[in-house]
């Protein structure tokens with residue numbers, strides 16, 4: 211069964227010389243229980259597509275359904291709930307809180323979880339994930355003082371902490387060495403159970419080779 215169904219999605223941006231079409235009829239069916247990759251040249255619209263799937267933006271035309279339901283409006287409370295409970299996202303600019311520790315950044319989505327969790331539970335869950343991602347000795351560091359690859363892993367921990375049905379990750383291993391890439395891919399693989407799917411945008415053929423399926427974005431369409 212498809213967890214994610216995208217049908218004939220279009221998205222243009224307004225440019226100085228008129229509209230610039232980026233997505234020109236993207237269709238996609240992502241089955242449950244796997245790790246999938248989207249590749250494509252720089253500027254082909256991969257991040258644009260991911261933002262639509264994360265309900266951070268709306269298509270000009272076409273439809274997106276997750277677990278059989280159409281996506282809500284991005285800035286509605288249903289959109290917030292979708293991003294908190296159904297979908298986890300790792301963006302290229304990680305949007306972390308620099309002064310807060312790695313644990314507090316990773317635990318942030320749990321603040322809005324129902325039923326509520328105690329501060330202790332939230333920190334324990336975050337610490338466990340961060341340790342699994344090789345950050346056991348950085349738990350109490352403010353993320354503003356972490357390296358690019360360390361920040362990337364904090365963003366991954368924050369995206370997966372709620373156990374999302376759909377995990378979307380834009381270049382999640384772009385700043386990581388081989389060993390750390392293995393840890394991240396291992397975490398994604400362990401999450402890819404029935405009822406869940408993981409979609410990663412990557413430029414790295416070695417990462418795509420470890421995914422169940424790879425789509426290529428070319429000329430505004432997926433192949």
Ligand SMILES: Nc1ncnc2c1ncn2[C@@H]1O[C@H](COP(=O)(O)OP(=O)(O)OP(=O)(O)O)[C@@H](O)[C@H]1O
Pocket residue numbers: 223224232250251252253254255256257258259
């Ligand atoms: N908010 C925006 N306003 C105008 N144009 C935009 C906007 N966001 C993206 N674009 C344009 O849309 C095109 C696709 O951008 P996008 O970031 O989706 O590509 P990408 O495939 O993710 O690229 P990369 O691999 O370099 O990250 C680019 O030409 C970009 O300049």
